[in-house]
Amino acid sequence: MGPFNCIIIDDDEIDRLTVVSFAKKFPILNILGVFTNAIEALPVLEKETVQVLFLDIDMPQINGIEFRKMAVKVPVCIFISAHPEHAAESFELDTLDFIVKPLKLDRFSQALTRIEDYMDLRRKAELFEATIGGDTIYIKEGHEQTKVKLHDILYLEALKDYTKIVTSQKRHCVLSSLGLLLKESNFNSFIRVHRSYAVQKQFIKKILTNEVLLHNDVTIPVGRSYKTNLNTLL
Numbered sequence: 001m002g003p004f005n006c007i008i009i010d011d012d013e014i015d016r017l018t019v020v021s022f023a024k025k026f027p028i029l030n031i032l033g034v035f036t037n038a039i040e041a042l043p044v045l046e047k048e049t050v051q052v053l054f055l056d057i058d059m060p061q062i063n064g065i066e067f068r069k070m071a072v073k074v075p076v077c078i079f080i081s082a083h084p085e086h087a088a089e090s091f092e093l094d095t096l097d098f099i100v101k102p103l104k105l106d107r108f109s110q111a112l113t114r115i116e117d118y119m120d121l122r123r124k125a126e127l128f129e130a131t132i133g134g135d136t137i138y139i140k141e142g143h144e145q146t147k148v149k150l151h152d153i154l155y156l157e158a159l160k161d162y163t164k165i166v167t168s169q170k171r172h173c174v175l176s177s178l179g180l181l182l183k184e185s186n187f188n189s190f191i192r193v194h195r196s197y198a199v200q201k202q203f204i205k206k207i208l209t210n211e212v213l214l215h216n217d218v219t220i221p222v223g224r225s226y227k228t229n230l231n232t233l234l
Contacts, residue, residue, distance in 0.1 A: 002028040004119065006052035007044055009035045009067065010080070011059045015101060019054050019080060022108045028116065038062035042070070050074050052115060057081040057090070068093045076118060078111050091195065094160055114159065121162040121173045135186070139165070139172045148172060150186060154214055155199040168216055193230060194223040201233065 006029050010016040016034060023029045032048050035041040039061055044050065053074050057064035058081065065086065068077050072094070079090045082101040090098055096118055097111045138145045148165065157164040158178035165172040174181070181187055182198055192198040193212055197220050206213040207230055212220050222230065 002116075002119070003030040004028060004051040004076070004115065005030050005032045005049055006054060007031070007033045007035065007041055007050055008054045009038055009041050009059070009064070010054075010056040011036050012056065015056065015080070015103065018103050019108075022103070022105055023054070025105075026109075026112050028112065038064070038067040041067070045071055045074070051119075052076040052078065054078050054080060057086050058083055065089060065093065068095070075122065076115055078115070096160060117164065118159045118162065121159055121164075121175075137186070139174060146172065150189070151200075151202070153190075153200055154203050154216070154218060155197055155220055156181060156187075156190060158196045191229050191233070193226050194221050195226075197221065204233070207233070 006023065008016060008019050008023065008031065010019060016036070020031065020034055023031055029052065032050060033041060033044050037059055050071070051074065053068070053071060053076065055064040055067060055077060057079055064079060064081070068090070076096050077094060078097045078099065079086070079095055080099045080101060080103055084100050087098045097114050099107055099111060135150045137148050137150065139148055148167065152167045154166050154168060156178055157166065161175065161177050163174050163176055163178045163181050165174060178196070178198060182190060182192060189202065190198045190200050199212060199214060199220055203214045204212050205215055210222050212222060212230070214220060
């Protein structure tokens with residue numbers, strides 16, 4: 001896959017240079033342009049195929065949220081902001097990730113992994129096809145269908161309009177949002193613990209302050225607004 005064409009917009013020089021230096025460490029990214037404001041970046045959207053946006057939010061004239069609305073055709077948007085209060089609003093605009101400043105390399109690397117996963121899902125376009133017998137789903141993978149038992153699924157991870165289905169043996173991808181998937185009656189045994197994660201209740205081994213520990217020592221983050229969901233299990 002890749003490289004993916006990206007643009008970087010941030011009016012703070014140090015933050016902007018930090019994003020540039022980190023992006024250059026990953027060959028999968030091709031930097032088309034670096035801008036101090038969103039207005040300068042608009043012509044690039046018209047002339048080039050941009051696949052990834054790295055956006056600050058608090059910028060003069062056109063802020064990051066407004067720019068994202070203008071660039072809805074760009075498949076991946078990563079907000080990098082010092083204002084976490086904008087996170088909820090940003091995720092209404094097809095945001096793949098929201099990073100709180102100061103930006104660290106390991107956190108940037110995590111975002112790159114999400115980009116690769118999401119782009120891979122788009123390429124494969126594997127489809128959620130059917131639920132059978134109440135405890136089994138079929139997932140289309142290429143020209144074949146894979147049978148997955150619901151009670152073998154450890155957790156679900158959201159990647160925009162796709163969902164990653166993770167068992168102890170394999171990861172599968174379906175073209176369905178996490179929210180829609182959880183509305184299926186067959187997924188009643190799952191509990192949402194984060195905007196991007198839902199776990200199967202039977203596999204929860206320990207509930208910690210900001211994460212849950214599953215069997216196989218898998219840790220899943222817990223979002224602040226989802227902690228009440230876990231309280232029902234205690």
